[in-house]
Amino acid sequence: MDFRFTEEQLMIQDVARRIAREKIAPSAEHFDRSGEFPLENIRTLGENGLMGIEVPAEYGGAGMDPISYVLAMIEIAAGDAAHSTIMSVNNSLFCNGILTHGTEAQKQTYVRAIAEGAHIGAFALTEPQSGSDATAMRCRATKQADGRFVINGKKSWITSGPVARYIVLFAMTDPDKSARGITAFIIDTDKPGFHRGKTEPKLGIRASATCEIEFTDYVAEADEVLGQEGHGFKIAMGVLDAGRIGIASQAIGIGRAAYEATLAYVRERKAFGQPIGTFQMTQAKIADMKCKLDAATLLTLRAAWVKGQGERFTNEAAIAKLTASEACMWIAHQAVQIHAGMGYSKEMPIERYFRDAKITEIYEGTSEIQRLVIARNETGLR
Numbered sequence: 559m560d561f562r563f564t565e566e567q568l569m570i571q572d573v574a575r576r577i578a579r580e581k582i583a584p585s586a587e588h589f590d591r592s593g594e595f596p597l598e599n600i601r602t603l604g605e606n607g608l609m610g611i612e613v614p615a616e617y618g619g620a621g622m623d624p625i626s627y628v629l630a631m632i633e634i635a636a637g638d639a640a641h642s643t644i645m646s647v648n649n650s651l652f653c654n655g656i657l658t659h660g661t662e663a664q665k666q667t668y669v670r671a672i673a674e675g676a677h678i679g680a681f682a683l684t685e686p687q688s689g690s691d692a693t694a695m696r697c698r699a700t701k702q703a704d705g706r707f708v709i710n711g712k713k714s715w716i717t718s719g720p721v722a723r724y725i726v727l728f729a730m731t732d733p734d735k736s737a738r739g740i741t742a743f744i745i746d747t748d749k750p751g752f753h754r755g756k757t758e759p760k761l762g763i764r765a766s767a768t769c770e771i772e773f774t775d776y777v778a779e780a781d782e783v784l785g786q787e788g789h790g791f792k793i794a795m796g797v798l799d800a801g802r803i804g805i806a807s808q809a810i811g812i813g814r815a816a817y818e819a820t821l822a823y824v825r826e827r828k829a830f831g832q833p834i835g836t837f838q839m840t841q842a843k844i845a846d847m848k849c850k851l852d853a854a855t856l857l858t859l860r861a862a863w864v865k866g867q868g869e870r871f872t873n874e875a876a877i878a879k880l881t882a883s884e885a886c887m888w889i890a891h892q893a894v895q896i897h898a899g900m901g902y903s904k905e906m907p908i909e910r911y912f913r914d915a916k917i918t919e920i921y922e923g924t925s926e927i928q929r930l931v932i933a934r935n936e937t938g939l940r
Contacts, residue, residue, distance in 0.1 A: 563625070563629070567622070567623070567625055567629055568629075569625045570607070570608075571626075571630060573630070574609075574631075574634050577599075577603065577606060577623040577634070579636075579637065580635030582596075582599055582638045582641050586638035586641075586825075586907070586910070587591040587907065589640060589764070590638075590640070590764050591764075591820070592687070593757075593759075594810055595721050595766075595767045596640070596641060597834070597838055599641060600644055602936060603634070603682070604673070605675055605837065607619065607673075608620070608630055609645060610623060610653050610669070610674070612624060612649065612653070613649075613653050614655070614657075616914075617666065617670050618669065618670035618671075618674040618923055619653070619669070621891055621906065624862035624863070625863060627649060627804070627807070627862065628803065628806075628859060628862045629806055631807035632807050632811040632823065632855075635809075635815075635903065636764045636818075638765070639766075639808060639915075640762075640763040640764060640914070642808045642811060644717070644756060644766050646805060646807075646808060646824060647680060647681055647718055648672050648673075648679050648718075649681075649802075650797070650800045650804040651680075651800075651823040652668075652672055652724070653672055653673055653679065653681030653744070654801075655793060655797040658670055659742070659785035659789075660784055660785075660794065661781070663781065663809065664744060664784070665783075666742055668725070670812045671723070671768040677723035678721050679724050679726070680718045680726070681716075681725070681924065682713040682716050682719075682725050682728065682799075683695075683728050683884070684714055684716075685713055689715075690924060692794065692926050693729070695729070696730070697710070697728075697729040697773065698733075699730065699731045699741060699743065700730075700731075700733075701731060703866075706778060706779055707729075707777070707778045707780075707783070707840050708777055708778075709743070709751070709773040709775075709776040709777075710773055710775060710776070711772070712769045712770060712772045712773075713727070713770065713771050713772075715770075715861045715921075716768060716769055717768050717921075718766070719754060719768060719770070719771050720754055720757050721767055722747060723746070723747055724745065725744075725745040726743075727742070727744075727745045728742055728790045728793075728794050729743060729790070731787060731790075733777050733847075733920055735788065737870070740794070740904075741783060742783070742789070742790040743784060743936055746782075749776065751772060751775050751776030752771065752776055753773075753774065754769055754770075754771055755769050755772060756763050757771065758770075759914050760917075761916065761917075763914050763917055773865075779788055779918040798874070798922055799901070800865065800877040801874050801922045802878065802879035802922055802928075803871075803875050803879070804880060805882075805918055805921065805922045806858040806878040806881075806883070807882075808918060809885065810854050810882050810886070811852065812888040812890065812911055812914050812915050812918070813885055813886040814851060815910040815911055816846050816886075816890045816893040816905070816908065817889055817911075819907065819911075820847070820893045820900060820908075821835075821844070821912055822894050823897055824840055824844065824896060833934045837850065837874070840896060843892045843895075847889045850883060852883050854878070854882035855882075856882050858878040860878070861874035863879070864922025872931065873931070873932060876935075877928075879923065880925055880928035880929065883915075883918035883925060885908060886915045887918070889915075890911045890914075890915040891912065893908050893911060894912050905939060908913070
């Protein structure tokens with residue numbers, strides 16, 4: 559197995575690292591405190607090809623592979639998790655779904671606008687009463703005689719919802735068919751019938767704006783259906799597989815930032831006349847942090863490699879997401895513990911890493927859902 563990266567992969571990693579260090583990390587504390595959407599920074603990501611890394615050049619993207627996406631996501635997340643959340647949704651959930659299932663016209667219209675950074679995309683699956691149980695959705699799209707659909711209902715926890723121009727929406731078109739009655743649509747938020755709710759006051763990733771959205775007699779044209787009618791659930795699950803690679807990468811970036819800050823701290827901080835990094839209990843934590851971080855990285859790169867081979871990667875993505883998110887949370891926890899009182903203070907970024915880490919165990923499939931996915935793939939039982 560060759561663990562070396564190509565020149566192109568290293569190039570986009572370097573671009574992402576430079577932006578993260580020069581623009582994102584210095585502004586992270588401000589955006590976390592204010593909750594403002596970092597529009598200028600996101601435009602910079604778009605201008606440098608990071609909002610459409612796997613999008614072919616003919617649709618405005620960088621035309622890179624899944625491993626390039628992982629490397630870039632890690633760097634951006636190490637700078638600030640909220641920025642990487644926005645980047646992940648645009649790459650994994652919005653562009654990926656339309657590239658895989660959209661028409662040529664849809665790719666040119668919607669993917670190009672997002673990949674080039676002209677607009678922000680979003681993904682709307684979750685509802686107030688249905689999270690992990692996505693088939694329990696109540697959002698309805700009623701087909702009309704002329705082929706158009708009238709959409710009514712709510713969606714919740716929509717990342718980038720307050721600022722998105724286009725949204726991939728999943729709505730029930732035939733409730734009697736459960737999962738087979740769900741259809742995907744591409745929503746233009748400038749059209750009548752679309753409404754944004756309150757922005758959620760989140761624990762972490764606060765610069766990543768999140769809100770409820772509501773549809774009141776919103777009319778979707780026939781050419782705004784994504785894929786085939788009734789195939790929405792299948793599309794959503796496939797898109798989430800790709801999304802889990804993105805969230806695993808995000809978790810690695812957060813974990814790496816917490817780990818590197820801790821390494822610097824244990825070398826400098828002294829107790830009982832010596833650096834605390836010389837204490838065996840501290841050294842044990844450092845060793846475990848490093849092992850978990852490397853294991854998560856290798857599993858995530860494996861999932862990206864399988865995806866790049868055009869093979870099914872559901873299990874690999876779930877394993878990567880589960881391992882990386884739980885490693886990230888554990889590493890951030892240990893980082894706070896080692897920093898002690900300073901880790902609990904907003905004077906240092908450690909407490910932000912801790913708050914940001916938690917969401918990686920929740921969105922795009924909780925840790926519990928990942929375990930179900932893995933176990934069902936391994937046993938063949940449902």
